[in-house]
Amino acid sequence: MTDCLVVGAGLAGLAAARDLANHGWQVLVIDKGSRPGGRMATRPLGEAEFDYGAQYFTVRDPVFAAAVDQWSRQGLVRVWSYGFGESAGHPRYAVSGGMNRLPHALAHGLEVRTRVRAGSCTWTGDRWQVVAGTGEVWEARRLLLTAPVPQSLALLEAGAVPLPSAWRSRLQAIAYDPCLALLARLAEPSRIPPPGGLPLTGPVLAWIADNAQKGLGSGGFGVTLHAQPAFSASHWDDPPEGVAQQMLEEAAPYVGRVAEWKLHRWRFAQPRTLYPERCAGSEAPGPLVLAGDAFAGPRVEGAWLSGIAAAAWLRQR
Ligand SMILES: Cc1cc2nc3c(=O)[nH]c(=O)nc-3n(C[C@H](O)[C@H](O)[C@H](O)COP(=O)(O)OP(=O)(O)OC[C@H]3O[C@@H](n4cnc5c(N)ncnc54)[C@H](O)[C@@H]3O)c2cc1C
Numbered sequence: 001m002t003d004c005l006v007v008g009a010g011l012a013g014l015a016a017a018r019d020l021a022n023h024g025w026q027v028l029v030i031d032k033g034s035r036p037g038g039r040m041a042t043r044p045l046g047e048a049e050f051d052y053g054a055q056y057f058t059v060r061d062p063v064f065a066a067a068v069d070q071w072s073r074q075g076l077v078r079v080w081s082y083g084f085g086e087s088a089g090h091p092r093y094a095v096s097g098g099m100n101r102l103p104h105a106l107a108h109g110l111e112v113r114t115r116v117r118a119g120s121c122t123w124t125g126d127r128w129q130v131v132a133g134t135g136e137v138w139e140a141r142r143l144l145l146t147a148p149v150p151q152s153l154a155l156l157e158a159g160a161v162p163l164p165s166a167w168r169s170r171l172q173a174i175a176y177d178p179c180l181a182l183l184a185r186l187a188e189p190s191r192i193p194p195p196g197g198l199p200l201t202g203p204v205l206a207w208i209a210d211n212a213q214k215g216l217g218s219g220g221f222g223v224t225l226h227a228q229p230a231f232s233a234s235h236w237d238d239p240p241e242g243v244a245q246q247m248l249e250e251a252a253p254y255v256g257r258v259a260e261w262k263l264h265r266w267r268f269a270q271p272r273t274l275y276p277e278r279c280a281g282s283e284a285p286g287p288l289v290l291a292g293d294a295f296a297g298p299r300v301e302g303a304w305l306s307g308i309a310a311a312a313w314l315r316q317r
Helices: 011-022 062-073 101-107 149-158 168-172 229-234 240-250 300-315
Strands: 002-007 027-030 042-045 048-051 077-081 092-095 111-113 118-123 128-132 137-145 176-186 197-199 205-210 221-227 258-271 280-282 288-290
Touching: 002 011, 002 128, 011 027, 011 101, 011 300, 027 137, 042 176, 042 258, 048 176, 048 221, 062 077, 062 300, 118 149, 137 149, 137 300, 149 168, 149 258, 176 229, 176 240, 221 229, 221 240, 240 258, 280 300, 288 300
Parallel strands: 002 027, 002 137, 027 111, 137 288
Antiparallel strands: 042 048, 077 092, 118 128, 128 137, 176 221, 176 258, 197 205, 205 221, 280 288
């Protein structure tokens, strides 16, 4: 039995797990994905490489700033730009080699099991039991859930765990915008102006980025397109070909011939509503914390800060 089981190896889960492990806790992290990182996702398509979830991150909080400073000195992260299509402002950071390399580095040395989908969480009276889709059972003294909130609530409901009354309405009110993400490998360089990222305001697209300009891939021309939340919601179940066509039509000023493409659906892309605290912890029925970007800000920084807050909550008990 571990001291703490963490469901979700996104930035929140990994930040918490590292903090707890640094304090001598035995921690196990499970994730249904094929690799750690969650929405900090990078993948190849041919010789092109794509960041297709989070594109960059910003820094507001001094505690996060100290961590970013350390990652910069390690060569893990770098300033990509001081603004996109607008006048110079605060730094936007990218991860060298792709956004997924940051969670990958944070997972190093931790016990992280991927391709394990939690199906339910139950408090037995003296421990948490998490049953995976495969029938495997994991036991822990404390439980940290960092999946998007509706998914964490479904795990508790499946295990018949009563929600602390102080949480109920606030957690159930948390909703997320979806995002349809198109990964397009081009036959020629894109026409996206330097530094290679552009927020858009049309009916279809919210963002377009040139991954090659960002330094990803080995010679391929990979462009990431993110659809607007309203377009993503109304075209969620459409066949991929029609969605891709509409996204590429609006992107025509920036992209030429497309060699191949892939559509990714982010059901819980970014939270619209936030919980008023950086994590939600409860002693009853057993030590349980919920964390993630819905708790400390709908972005990479918020996820990391929420994970750190969740670890502090657990350590103080
Ligand atoms: C398209 C898009 C663009 C974005 N752009 C930016 C940006 O430019 N800048 C920025 O700062 N932020 C951006 N974000 C937001 C940022 O990616 C997130 O805020 C952050 O990565 C969330 O981290 P997290 O740990 O809270 O959640 P996640 O990264 O979602 O991690 C949760 C993990 O839980 C796992 N999980 C879920 N259910 C289960 C289960 N039953 N069993 C096991 N594992 C489970 C998932 O596989 C996932 O790995 C973007 C997000 C998206 C989708």
